[in-house]
Amino acid sequence: MSCFPCFSGGKGSKKDESGGSSDEDHKVTEEGKSAQIFTFRELATATENFQTESLLGEGGIGRVYKGCLETTKQSVAVKQLDRTGLQDNKEFLAEIVTLSRINHPNLVNLIGYCADGDQRLLVYEFMQLGSLEDHLLDLTPDQKPLPWHIRVRIANGAANGLEYLHEKANPPVIYGDLKSSNVLLDDEFTPKLSDFGLAKLGPGEDKNNASSRLTGTYGYGAPEYARTGELTLKSDVYSFGVLLLELITGRRAIDTSKPANEQNLVSWVQPMLKDQKKFPDLADPLLSGKYPIKELNQAIGTAAMCLQEEPMVRPMMSDVVMTLSFLSVTPFQESEPTPEPKPMPAPAPTPEPTQTPIPASP
Numbered sequence: 001m002s003c004f005p006c007f008s009g010g011k012g013s014k015k016d017e018s019g020g021s022s023d024e025d026h027k028v029t030e031e032g033k034s035a036q037i038f039t040f041r042e043l044a045t046a047t048e049n050f051q052t053e054s055l056l057g058e059g060g061i062g063r064v065y066k067g068c069l070e071t072t073k074q075s076v077a078v079k080q081l082d083r084t085g086l087q088d089n090k091e092f093l094a095e096i097v098t099l100s101r102i103n104h105p106n107l108v109n110l111i112g113y114c115a116d117g118d119q120r121l122l123v124y125e126f127m128q129l130g131s132l133e134d135h136l137l138d139l140t141p142d143q144k145p146l147p148w149h150i151r152v153r154i155a156n157g158a159a160n161g162l163e164y165l166h167e168k169a170n171p172p173v174i175y176g177d178l179k180s181s182n183v184l185l186d187d188e189f190t191p192k193l194s195d196f197g198l199a200k201l202g203p204g205e206d207k208n209n210a211s212s213r214l215t216g217t218y219g220y221g222a223p224e225y226a227r228t229g230e231l232t233l234k235s236d237v238y239s240f241g242v243l244l245l246e247l248i249t250g251r252r253a254i255d256t257s258k259p260a261n262e263q264n265l266v267s268w269v270q271p272m273l274k275d276q277k278k279f280p281d282l283a284d285p286l287l288s289g290k291y292p293i294k295e296l297n298q299a300i301g302t303a304a305m306c307l308q309e310e311p312m313v314r315p316m317m318s319d320v321v322m323t324l325s326f327l328s329v330t331p332f333q334e335s336e337p338t339p340e341p342k343p344m345p346a347p348a349p350t351p352e353p354t355q356t357p358i359p360a361s362p
């Protein structure tokens with residue numbers, strides 16, 4: 001029996017077992033969805049005047065408050081964007097309309113927005129368990145580490161969300177800032193990506209070019225992004241590879257408390273990717289060996305494909321979704337034989353570690 005009873009099973013909702021979703025879901029949920037417009041007063045009431053006790057956290061472009069909508073009693077997260085340098089109202093509204101139409105079980109739902117005067121606020125569904133970062137990295141002694149099958153579930157769901165943005169949304173959306181703090185978790189540890197498409201909403205020198213603003217977070221950025229500052233679908237795939245490594249190793253993309261050669265996760269892992277015998281050394285020690293070794297190998301192989309130096313040879317997210325779908329989402333039992341996962345093609349020659357620092361979001 002799992003020691004994490006709340007992790008298992010669904011509520012008979014539209015989610016599939018893997019934390020991902022089916023095409024059927026998209027058709028059902030996409031119809032008739034549009035952004036609600038809120039007044040500043042409504043959101044002030046919802047967050048009890050943006051009081052400090054309601055503050056969930058602060059990121060690169062503003063503060064996030066927990067709130068409760070007065071009319072529906074729905075719990076929400078209200079993101080108040082910094083006022084300096086925001087693009088004009090027309091562009092803001094155009095982006096919101098696009099983003100609010102996107103609907104997928106692995107993407108945090110944008111419920112609505114407020115554009116009163118110079119205020120810009122976004123209203124999202126509230127995610128009960130906060131971010132993956134809070135459950136995976138730097139755990140306090142009273143926190144239980146995430147078991148392997150939950151990590152697989154999270155990887156699967158995040159890959160599904162990113163696949164939807166890249167290959168099903170029209171026009172395609174480049175995420176631009178995939179990282180563990182942007183993967184939020186509901187009460188069943190189903191992951192949803194947050195802040196997608198926000199690269200277009202923040203301040204930027206060239207307001208006409210969505211990918212000209214240096215965004216992203218140090219440690220997750222692809223090598224070509226560090227050189228050119230251009231975000232692409234393939235730079236998102238690279239960031240997914242880093243996220244997958246974090247899930248496997250339990251280490252941060254960048255951890256300055258580690259010895260110098262281990263501070264950059266990708267640089268530390270790269271030499272070991274050449275030798276499958278070393279793969280168990282990469283597994284998070286907090287897993288205490290409780291993972292099927294074939295699945296560990298498969299997950300590391302998938303990360304290696306995503307982290308290839310040359311963007312063109314990185315897989316598309318639909319390939320990643322396919323590969324991860326072969327990993328088990330049921331609790332690991334040491335005595336049980338595990339199914340043979342589909343073999344990954346061998347990664348291209350191991351890329352050199354990326355040393356070039358890229359700007360971090362504050």
Ligand SMILES: Nc1ncnc2c1ncn2[C@@H]1O[C@H](COP(=O)(O)OP(=O)(O)OP(=O)(O)O)[C@@H](O)[C@H]1O
Binds near residue numbers: 128182
């Ligand atoms: N929909 C939500 N439900 C619950 N908590 C949320 C929600 N959105 C954000 N948060 C929490 O609010 C905090 C701040 O989020 P925010 O997105 O502003 O910062 P970030 O993710 O750390 O950085 P970035 O600005 O680069 O996205 C995070 O701890 C996040 O877990």
Ligand SMILES: [Mg+2]
Binds near residue numbers: 059181182
């Ligand atoms: Mg965020």
